[in-house]
Amino acid sequence: MDTLLDKISGPKDLKKLTPEELVRLAGELRSYIIEVVSRNGGHLASNLGVVELTIALHYVFDSPRDKIIWDVGHQAYTHKILTGRREAFRSLRRQGGILGFPSREESVHDIYNTGHASTALSAALGLAVARDKRQETHKVIAVVGDGGLTGGIAWEALNQIGHLREKLIIVLNYNEMSISPSVGALSKYLSYLATGQHYLRMKDYAKTLLKSIPGLGWPMIKAGRAVEDLFKKTFFPGLLFEELGLRYIGPVQGHSLPSLIEVFEEAKKYQDGPMLIHCVTRKGQGYHPALENPAHFHGAAPFVIETGEPSAAGGKASFSAIFGDTMVRIAERDPQVLAITAAMLEGTGLAKFGEKFPERLYDVGIAEQHAVNFAAGLALSGFKPVCAIYSTFLQRAYDQVYHDVCLQDLPVVFALDRSGVVPDDGPTHQGINDIAYLRHMPNIILMAPRDENQLQHMLHAALGYGHPVALRFPKGEAVGVPLDPDFRDVPLGRSETLKEGRDLLFAYGSLVYPALEAAKKLEAEGISLAVVDAKFAKPLDEAAILKYGEAGRTIVTAEEAVVVGGFGGAVRELLDRNKRFGVRFLSLGLPVEVYPMGKAAQIKKALRLDADGLTAQIREFYSIL
Numbered sequence: 001m002d003t004l005l006d007k008i009s010g011p012k013d014l015k016k017l018t019p020e021e022l023v024r025l026a027g028e029l030r031s032y033i034i035e036v037v038s039r040n041g042g043h044l045a046s047n048l049g050v051v052e053l054t055i056a057l058h059y060v061f062d063s064p065r066d067k068i069i070w071d072v073g074h075q076a077y078t079h080k081i082l083t084g085r086r087e088a089f090r091s092l093r094r095q096g097g098i099l100g101f102p103s104r105e106e107s108v109h110d111i112y113n114t115g116h117a118s119t120a121l122s123a124a125l126g127l128a129v130a131r132d133k134r135q136e137t138h139k140v141i142a143v144v145g146d147g148g149l150t151g152g153i154a155w156e157a158l159n160q161i162g163h164l165r166e167k168l169i170i171v172l173n174y175n176e177m178s179i180s181p182s183v184g185a186l187s188k189y190l191s192y193l194a195t196g197q198h199y200l201r202m203k204d205y206a207k208t209l210l211k212s213i214p215g216l217g218w219p220m221i222k223a224g225r226a227v228e229d230l231f232k233k234t235f236f237p238g239l240l241f242e243e244l245g246l247r248y249i250g251p252v253q254g255h256s257l258p259s260l261i262e263v264f265e266e267a268k269k270y271q272d273g274p275m276l277i278h279c280v281t282r283k284g285q286g287y288h289p290a291l292e293n294p295a296h297f298h299g300a301a302p303f304v305i306e307t308g309e310p311s312a313a314g315g316k317a318s319f320s321a322i323f324g325d326t327m328v329r330i331a332e333r334d335p336q337v338l339a340i341t342a343a344m345l346e347g348t349g350l351a352k353f354g355e356k357f358p359e360r361l362y363d364v365g366i367a368e369q370h371a372v373n374f375a376a377g378l379a380l381s382g383f384k385p386v387c388a389i390y391s392t393f394l395q396r397a398y399d400q401v402y403h404d405v406c407l408q409d410l411p412v413v414f415a416l417d418r419s420g421v422v423p424d425d426g427p428t429h430q431g432i433n434d435i436a437y438l439r440h441m442p443n444i445i446l447m448a449p450r451d452e453n454q455l456q457h458m459l460h461a462a463l464g465y466g467h468p469v470a471l472r473f474p475k476g477e478a479v480g481v482p483l484d485p486d487f488r489d490v491p492l493g494r495s496e497t498l499k500e501g502r503d504l505l506f507a508y509g510s511l512v513y514p515a516l517e518a519a520k521k522l523e524a525e526g527i528s529l530a531v532v533d534a535k536f537a538k539p540l541d542e543a544a545i546l547k548y549g550e551a552g553r554t555i556v557t558a559e560e561a562v563v564v565g566g567f568g569g570a571v572r573e574l575l576d577r578n579k580r581f582g583v584r585f586l587s588l589g590l591p592v593e594v595y596p597m598g599k600a601a602q603i604k605k606a607l608r609l610d611a612d613g614l615t616a617q618i619r620e621f622y623s624i625l
Contacts, residue, residue, distance in 0.1 A: 003028050010084050011058040011109075022059065022257050026051045030286040032089070033077050038305045040092045041424060042100055043074040045283040045294035046145075049175050049254075053143070053279055054078035056260035057171070060268055061139055064108045067127050071120035071144040071154075073101035073113075074299075075173075083109035095598030099426040115428020116396065117343075117366040118151025120144050121170065125157055128166040139268060141169045147343055150365030162245025165273035170246070173254065175281045241276045250278025255285055295346050316477040320417055322452040323473065324349030326459050327386065328356050337384045337463065340364060342371045348388035348417050368393050372400035372412070379410040384463050387412055391419040391431025391472060398437060405468050406441040412469075413462045419448070419472035420510055420560035421590070421609075423600040430595050434472055435537055436565035444468040445492065446537040448509025452478035454490075454535075461490035474510050474560070476600065495541035501530035504548035504555045505618070508534045508567045511558040517611040518618060527622055529556070537567040540574055549575050551582025554625070556618055560609065563589035586621045588614060 004021055005028040007013060017025065029051050037044045055078070057068060063083065070076045080098065081089050085107065091097025102110035112123050124142035131138060148154060149172065161168060241248040247270065253259045260279070267275050283297075284290030289308025290297035302311045331337045331353065339353050343366045354361040364371045368389055375385040387394075394401070394416060405412050419431040438444055445467055449455040455473055462469040498512070499519055507515035512533045519529040532544055537559075548555055555575070557568035568587025575583055590607060604610045608617055 005029065005032060005081075005086065008082055008086065011063050011082055014055065014059045014082065019258065022055055026055060026257070027286070029055075029078050029081060032081065034287055034305060036090055036092055037077075037300060038303050038311070040094060041299070041301050042077070042093055043298060044287070044300045045290040045297040046075040046175075047077040048285050048287055048290055049281040049283040050075045050143075050173060051078050051285070052255050052257050052260060053171065053173065053281060054082065056257055056264055057141065057143070058082050060261055060264040061141060064111070066139040066141065067111045067124070068109075068141045068143065069112045069120040069124050069127075070102055070114055071142065071148040072117045073115060075143075075145070076102050076110075079109070080107070083107055093424045093597065095596065095602050097597065099597055100424070101426060101428060103426070113428065115426070116393065117148040118144075118154040120148070121154050121157035121161065124168055124170075125161050125164070125166060128168045129164065132166060139167075139169060141171060143171045143173060146172065146174045147366055150343070150367055152367055152369060158241075158244055158246070161274050165245055167271060168274040169267045169270075170274065170276040172250070172276055172278045173281055174251070174278060175254075175283045245273065247273065247275040248278065249275065251280045252277060254279035254281030299347070316480045317452070318349070318476060319452060319455060319473045319478050320347065320349035320475070322349075322455055322478055322483075323388070323415060323417070323459065324352050326456040327353045329456075330460055330463065331357055331360065334384065334463070336382065337386065338362065338378060340371050340375055340385055340387045342366055342368045342389055342393065344388070344390065344393075344417075347390070348415070350388055368397040369400050372397040373404050375412045376400075376404045376408065376410050379405075379412050380408075385412050386415055386459075386463070388415040388417065390429075391416040391434040392422070392429050395433060395437055401438070401444075401468075402441050406443050409443040409467060411463075411466050413459070414468070414470045415459070416470055416472040418475045420474045421595070421600045421603045422475050423598065423603075426597040427594045431472070431475075432561050432590050432595070434470065435559065435561045435567050438470050439538055439565065439567075439570060441468075444470060444538065446470050446472070447490075447535060448472045448537070449535075450479075450507075450509060450512035450533050451481045453481050453483050456483060457488045457490050458535075460487040461492075465492060472509060474600070479513065490535070493536050493539035493541055495535055495544045496533045497530060497544070498533055499529070499531040502528040503530065503553055504545070505529040505531045505558065506534055506545065506555060506571060507531065507558040508537055508560075510560045511609070511614070514609075514611040514614055515558045518614040521611075521615050522618060525619065527618070529618070534567070537570060540570055542574060545571055545574055546578060546580070549578065549580035549583050551580075552584075554584040554586070554622070556586045556588060556621070558609075558614060559589045560604075561589055562592050563587050564592050584621075584625060586618070588617055 004025045030048055033047055085098060088098050093100050098106060101115050102113060104110050104113055120142040121144060124140050128140045249263055252263050263277055267277060283294035303309060304311050327339060339350050339361045341348050341350050341363050345351055345354060345363055364374060371387055375387045378385040416434050419434055422429045422431055438446055445465055447458050449458050458471055462471055498516055505515050505519050516531045519531045522529060557571050559567040566589055568589060572585055
């Protein structure tokens with residue numbers, strides 16, 4: 001049986017539908033998104049919350065002539081389906097399939113590649129200025145969530161938008177959440193603006209009543225809008241945005257297609273500068289399990305639609321969960337330990353810590369720069385802050401890590417979850433650069449565990465080193481080794497030999513076990529490699545390296561990160577400083593490129609960074625010596 005969705009091959013097809021059909025289409029889109037995400041995994045709750053909003057945008061505006069930018073981008077599933085990718089959507093997050101985020105390489109309707117939050121307003125302003133310089137007339141629309149608005153760059157953009165007063169439409173999607181519930185004074189302010197749901201219902205009722213009065217309805221509605229503006233400015237102080245130079249409209253019911261279409265039509269005609277439309281939506285709308293637990297269905301694994309339960313039985317604990325459990329154990333012993341997260345409470349494994357020590361957990365919102373400076377202030381005062389931020393997001397606070405933490409040698413611990421190859425989310429989320437962007441900083445210690453048991457010991461040790469520490473670990477299931485009941489010391493800058501041999505295979509973090517497997521295979525071929533778990537990329541265990549640093553011997557390094565400026569580079573530099581020029585040297589790691597989407601194992605296999613790939617690369621190197 002054909003559905004309305006089957007008839008939508010592009011945004012223009014929406015304009016052929018009646019209001020009733022648009023409502024039906026919203027239901028079909030929700031069902032389709034739930035069906036695909038239940039199989040492939042993905043960002044469910046956020047996408048279910050913007051179905052009507054997306055339909056209304058594409059119904060009123062003319063994409064790609066009109067430019068729609070999605071902040072973060074994890075809520076763009078409906079947008080993708082409506083812009084010619086209905087069938088391709090079945091390949092969501094699969095190798096060779098479509099990304100879960102906007103991608104300019106995928107479609108002309110994806111105006112800007114967005115994987116990190118708070119960037120859309122700046123980009124949209126740039127597009128609006130460029131449009132006016134070219135004397136073009138298209139519209140520019142930025143869709144930003146209340147979570148994204150906690151980022152400082154968003155407010156830098158709002159300041160400039162209000163100053164330049166370019167014609168720009170901002171759709172502020174208020175759903176009280178980023179990934180974790182939105183926090184801070186701004187969230188409270190937006191909540192206050194949105195509390196007038198009774199006001200929204202009264203407004204819709206009054207409008208319906210007035211329309212029914214022949215000859216008088218529309219003139220009275222227009223007159224009433226002037227009174228409404230005065231009322232809103234008095235009792236619903238969108239004046240914060242008005243004072244910034246933006247025309248404020250809202251709050252608007254974000255699941256009412258008639259209301260959304262009406263307000264977007266009004267915005268389309270508005271010529272007097274920037275406009276902000278405040279929409280109120282619910283994450284998970286239309287699917288009860290996601291409504292009940294939107295954080296769980298932010299980035300969902302495959303699940304059973306009828307129950308919302310995972311479709312696969314749980315395996316080993318994740319590195320994130322082990323980190324979170326270890327934080328609780330450490331905090332029970334040390335009251336000076338505090339935790340900081342940037343809107344990633346569940347993702348970083350800190351939910352249990354927050355339940356046990358709510359007064360010692362600080363969620364700063366999507367504000368990584370502030371998180372680092374906040375941690376610096378706590379460290380200056382004698383506390384022991386642990387800043388849990390994904391590797392790919394900490395690079396947003398590069399200057400703060402360097403200027404405010406490392407130059408002052410402050411004992412802040414950075415727990416870099418999602419380091420290395422990251423599955424499913426595509427190029428914007430790869431945690432492959434942290435070694436390179438941190439290694440050159442003064443005073444910082446870089447360490448990485450080979451398994452979850454080492455992770456717990458390293459985290460405990462990091463809090464005692466008295467210097468900045470970056471502890472990197474991957475996303476996903478841990479190795480499955482048992483955990484020691486008590487913490488053990490991790491001597492600073494000391495490696496561990498796991499296998500003896502003539503030459504050296506010096507492995508870091510997640511590649512230790514694949515390196516060990518590769519060395520055992522190569523041993524049977526007559527290639528004798530000692531396998532040493534480096535544990536530290538800075539400071540290096542110089543004695544362990546120089547032991548093999550003799551002419552005619554071989555040193556191979558292995559890291560799950562870009563080799564440019566990485567761990568292998570540090571070893572090469574050590575050899576050069578000590579004039580060990582006759583050493584044959586091979587650095588194995590990741591190339592500097594835009595990474596394909598897929599499972600971590602698929603990507604590492606393609607880039608020859610799994611055990612078989614390491615074996616082949618080392619064999620090839622020896623064959624040309």
